[in-house]
Amino acid sequence: MEKNEIIVNSEMEGMRLDRYLRKSFKNEPLSRIFGAIRSGDVKINGKKSKENYRLLLNDKVIIKNLSIGNIKKMRKQKIK
Known part of the structure; x- marks a missing residue:
């Protein structure tokens, strides 16, 4: 499971999460x-x-299961 952690900076501040x-x-x-987002794979400051949600300065965004690799695996499974 891939996990990305991002701290919101001034460029991202005020932007909607989606x-x-x-x-x-x-x-x-x-x-x-x-x-x-709905399943809780994306959390802000440890919460769903x-x-x-509008990002605030220094928010900690944790993102699981969003990567190019996961999509390729899913497509291969559907083809079989």
Whole structure:
């Protein structure tokens, strides 16, 4: 399981969580990003959050299971 940890800086401050993730994980489908948020794979300061959450300076964003590798594995399983 891949885990990314990001600290919000002044450039990201005020941006919606879903928009930030879409910008950072361009190869992930939007449905996968929203699914990760709803399932709790994306946490802000250790807590589950909504997609419309506005990032605050120094928020700690923990992102699990969002990577190019996971999508490739899922596609291979569907083909079989």
